[in-house]
Each structure stands twice: as structure tokens, then as C-alpha cells.
Amino acid sequence: MLMEKIDMRPFGHTETAVTIAGLGGEGVLRTYGRDIPAAAVIMEALQQGIGYYDCAHVYADSERYYGAVWGRNPEKRQKIFQASKSASRDKKGALADLEKTLGRMRTDYLDLWQIHDVRTEKDLEEISGPGGALEAFVEAKDAGRVRYIGVTGHHAPNVLTRAVEQWPVDAVMMPINPVEEILGGFTTATLPAARNKGLAIIGMKILGAAHFIQPAQGITASLLIRYALSQEITVGIVGCASAAEVEILSGIGQRFQPLSPEEKQRLIAVFRPYARRLAYYRGEI
Numbered sequence: 001m002l003m004e005k006i007d008m009r010p011f012g013h014t015e016t017a018v019t020i021a022g023l024g025g026e027g028v029l030r031t032y033g034r035d036i037p038a039a040a041v042i043m044e045a046l047q048q049g050i051g052y053y054d055c056a057h058v059y060a061d062s063e064r065y066y067g068a069v070w071g072r073n074p075e076k077r078q079k080i081f082q083a084s085k086s087a088s089r090d091k092k093g094a095l096a097d098l099e100k101t102l103g104r105m106r107t108d109y110l111d112l113w114q115i116h117d118v119r120t121e122k123d124l125e126e127i128s129g130p131g132g133a134l135e136a137f138v139e140a141k142d143a144g145r146v147r148y149i150g151v152t153g154h155h156a157p158n159v160l161t162r163a164v165e166q167w168p169v170d171a172v173m174m175p176i177n178p179v180e181e182i183l184g185g186f187t188t189a190t191l192p193a194a195r196n197k198g199l200a201i202i203g204m205k206i207l208g209a210a211h212f213i214q215p216a217q218g219i220t221a222s223l224l225i226r227y228a229l230s231q232e233i234t235v236g237i238v239g240c241a242s243a244a245e246v247e248i249l250s251g252i253g254q255r256f257q258p259l260s261p262e263e264k265q266r267l268i269a270v271f272r273p274y275a276r277r278l279a280y281y282r283g284e285i
Helices: 035-048 062-072 091-105 121-128 133-142 157-166 178-183 186-197 221-229 243-254 261-278
Strands: 008-010 017-019 021-023 081-086 110-115 146-152 171-175 200-204 235-238
Touching (some): 021 035, 021 243, 035 243, 062 081, 081 091, 091 110, 110 133, 110 171, 121 133, 133 146, 146 157, 157 171, 157 186, 171 186, 178 186, 178 261, 221 235, 221 261
Parallel strands (some): 021 235, 110 146, 146 171, 171 200
Antiparallel strands (some): 008 017
16 A cells, blocks of 8 residues: 655755654653664654654663664665754763764764753753853754754743743744643743744644543544644654554644644643643643
8 A cells, every 4th residue: 555645844944844743752762672662663653654753862762772773774864854852951961962862873963953851040041151052052053963953841931932032943842732722831932932933843742641642531642643733833743652653643644634623622621620730741830
């Protein structure tokens, strides 16, 4: 059977386009010593036409799993969009992370390197101050070791919004789900700021680590992914535990249908009574 292509969207203000569905770095990829099932998920994503691949330096063996696949299939690496992240706050630490990341992933460049999990005013000051990690990111982009740079956050919308507005980034990763629409912040401040600068927007926490899935109320993974992709984002990433889950993700990307107003209203109504509790990834709010 001929595989349908996944829809593409421009990666912000760049000349690159990416698939609207991306493989997240969680799921089976954020584990240790599960080489065979991790490879199966990555290979299924390739087979299904997913072109965006997420991971992070601190995601257990995630980078090594990717490296094992790209080492055996270097031609496939050249055709996909590979992202990773560094949580180091200083230039020296970030550059050391990049060296390890490239080595573990068996590649000589990243398509996107992201400043990981910016949460506090202190993070902003350390990262952008003299000798801060931002210097490493800009230097790596100038040297061609990374094509684009980005910032991620899921804790404090006001902090992530400031990073978007003040830093020379090409992309931002933030939570995109019904809970966030109810609470506001990321979707009402960070997302518009990113759109205003022409940044690529990567949606994460789409399923809330599967906590948002409620079959009894008709809340499925497919519905939540469709919700995220119906927002003004570039790509939605979902961590997968199996090839079957990859098929669900890719299938939505291949035959994407935006949520109707009625579907969206029903979805929001289900989460409204306990949205604050479900936003566990924000910490104290």
C-alpha cells in the first residue's frame, strides 16, 4: 500500500519545512538499555514518513538510540530534521553537551539545538549573561554545527515569553493542550509573541504524559493530537512507546482534520473543572 505523505508546515521564518507530526523524545526513547524497542519506534517513524525527531541531552539513552539508527542509516539522517537540547546554563557546559550529543547521535550537525527547560528569572540571567549558554548556541549556529537554535519551557509562561522576545532564537517549544487553553499563559502570551517574531512553534505535553487520555469520556490520543495541530503551531511532538502508537501519530499527520468548534468546546468542557491540577508540569501555579 502506498504510504500517504504527512502534511508539512514552514519552520517559522526559515526556508525549511517540517512534518506537522514529530516523534517526541519521551516514551520508549527516554529509557536506558531498551535498544531494540527504541530502534523499532524510530524505524517505524521513518517508514511512516515522520520527518521531525526530538530528544535531549538529559533524556536517558535517547540520543544514543538515535545514533545507533543513524550510524546504520546515514542517508536517512540527511533526510530528516533532528533536534536536541542542552540544559546547561553556562557556555562551557553547553558546548560540552553539544560535543557529547553529536558523538552519541553519530552526526556532525543538529537541525535544531534548544536551550532546555527555561523556568526562572535566574535562568534568564545566567543563560544570557556573560559566559552564559546563549553564547554557545549562537557560536554553534555561526559555525554551522547547528542550523537553528531554540528555547523550551513548560513551567512559567512569563519567563518563556521573555526568552522568546529577547533572545535570537528561531523556535520555541511549549505545552499545547486543552488545559493550557483554559489556564492561559503559554497560549495567550508566549504563542502570540513567537508568532509575532516569525518563530517556529513546537507543541509538547499534548497528551500530558497520557494523563489527559480519558476513553470513558471520548478523550483519545487522536483527539488530543488533532487539538494541538489545530492551533497555530508548526509541529506537534508525541513520545511513543510502540510502533502502534507511531501509526496513530503519523495517521493524523497524513489525514489531518482540524477540530470543529463543537469538538473543541466539548474537549475544553471535560478538562475545565480540574485543569489546574492536570498542569502538573508547571509545578506550583
